[in-house]
Amino acid sequence: NAGVTQTPKFQVLKTGQSMTLQCAQDMNHNSMYWYRQDPGMGLRLIYYSASEGTTDKGEVPNGYNVSRLNKREFSLRLESAAPSQTSVYFCASSILRGAGNEQFFGPGTRLTVL
Amino acid sequence: QQQVKQSPQSLIVQKGGISIINCAYENTAFDYFPWYQQFPGKGPALLIAIRPDVSEKKEGRFTISFNKSAKQFSLHIMDSQPGDSATYFCAASVRNLIFGKGTKLSVKP
Numbered sequence: 305n306a307g308v309t310q311t312p313k314f315q316v317l318k319t320g321q322s323m324t325l326q327c328a329q330d331m332n333h334n335s336m337y338w339y340r341q342d343p344g345m346g347l348r349l350i351y352y353s354a355s356e357g358t359t360d361k362g363e364v365p366n367g368y369n370v371s372r373l374n375k376r377e378f379s380l381r382l383e384s385a386a387p388s389q390t391s392v393y394f395c396a397s398s399i400l401r402g403a404g405n406e407q408f409f410g411p412g413t414r415l416t417v418l
Numbered sequence: 419q420q421q422v423k424q425s426p427q428s429l430i431v432q433k434g435g436i437s438i439i440n441c442a443y444e445n446t447a448f449d450y451f452p453w454y455q456q457f458p459g460k461g462p463a464l465l466i467a468i469r470p471d472v473s474e475k476k477e478g479r480f481t482i483s484f485n486k487s488a489k490q491f492s493l494h495i496m497d498s499q500p501g502d503s504a505t506y507f508c509a510a511s512v513r514n515l516i517f518g519k520g521t522k523l524s525v526k527p
Binding site: 308337344345346347348349352362394396402403404405406407408409410411412 | 424427449450451452459460461462463464467468469475507511514515517518519520
């Protein structure tokens with residue numbers, strides 16, 4: 305049981321290049337999320353998918369697109385990378401249990417845009 | 419608009435001491451308040467969580483205290499250990515999580 309996996313772990317892009325960050329979970333969770341983490345800013349939600357076939361914008365969606373390929377996979381695409389998108393990107397999936405909607409995070413992708 | 423304010427930004431505690439991290443929120447519709455722990459180079463992991471109908475929840479050395487009238491909640495780490503050194507995030511949600519900006523805890527041996 306790998307949990308939430310993300311590829312790649314590290315990536316360097318030049319301004320204007322495009323790339324797709326991949327995320328997969330093997331916990332049969334319905335909901336999946338993409339966050340970015342910047343120093344001193346906490347985690348900010350980019351996009352989320354409450355269930356297979358649906359996606360919605362979060363707090364900071366500009367410059368990103370997502371695809372919920374199936375129940376397991378949720379990808380994040382940067383069409384034209386900008387230096388402001390230099391960040392650590394985390395994918396998460398969630399299950400409703402205990403006190404609420406418990407989210408499980410992947411190990412992150414460190415992206416640098418030059 | 420920052421909906422969850424977390425303090426302090428950083429905290430240094432001696433081994434065996436009590437670490438206290440505070441959060442305040444504005445939206446009274448929030449109904450779930452988790453704390454996440456993050457080690458360098460790793461993703462955040464759920465530590466403990468509470469709902470607003472409970473004033474305190476304890477799991478081992480970790481306790482959440484919740485004050486609904488003041489719209490504040492805090493994490494207490496008893497008998498702090500060097501292995502507790504990490505960044506801690508509070509969060510709140512109605513539907514999606516809103517995170518505080520984090521507190522970097524260092525526990526000195």
